[in-house]
Amino acid sequence: QQQVKQSPQSLIVQKGGISIINCAYENTAFDYFPWYQQFPGKGPALLIAIRPDVSEKKEGRFTISFNKSAKQFSLHIMDSQPGDSATYFCAAGYASSNTGKLIFGQGTTLQVKP
Amino acid sequence: DAGVIQSPRHEVTEMGQEVTLRCKPISGHDYLFWYRQTMMRGLELLIYFNNNVPIDDSGMPEDRFSAKMPNASFSTLKIQPSEPRDSAVYFCASSRLVRFGHHGYTFGSGTRLTVV
DSSP states (O other): OOOEEEEOSEEEEETTSOEEEEEEEOOTTOOBEEEEEEOTTSOOEEEEEEOTTOSEEEETTEEEEEETTTTEEEEEESSOOGGGOEEEEEEEEOTTTTOOOEEEOOOEEEEEEO | OOOOEEEOSEEEEOTTOOEEEEEEOOTTOOEEEEEEEETTTEEEEEEEEETTEEEEOTTOOSTTEEEEEEETTEEEEEESSOOGGGOEEEEEEEEOOOGGGOOOOEEOOOEEEEEO
């Protein structure tokens, strides 16, 4: 129930294309869903996050879509650029209970070809 | 702010030796997390602290692993004795409670541990 399942494991997209990464969770108590971006040799960094009271959140070229009934959420990267090549992690946590704990997905390695 | 500082960046040790990883969280952050990253298992939460007190250590793989946070500015993760299967990148992250309880973790750059 604590798991967050992420797909695909790897993704290759042409420059200018749309990158889509999907995540699914089981525990309906999760109420905070962030995405992290990790470049080689660095720690993950917060990219964008959403709470389940909204179905979509957009920040620049990055959009989270959230489907509460299906217990799924996804990251869309519009106009993908070579600089977006990184590993992306979805995560789920308990914002309202303030435990601070995040459960991460397995990660998706994105390669954007010029 | 210098961010979350981890040391060492790389550690190579022989099986059976003691390994100590260090972390300095961001000043003012009241949560500290230790994660382990491997290709097979992704990012696994090992243990986390709130106000220097261990809250959840259910992810610590076995008794060979221990973590301490003697004060708000320092934490250690110790492996004794180390085994080859402990080889991974270990991340420390810190956060603080913000509006609506969102926890924006700040990760350190990690310690790449290789046990031979």
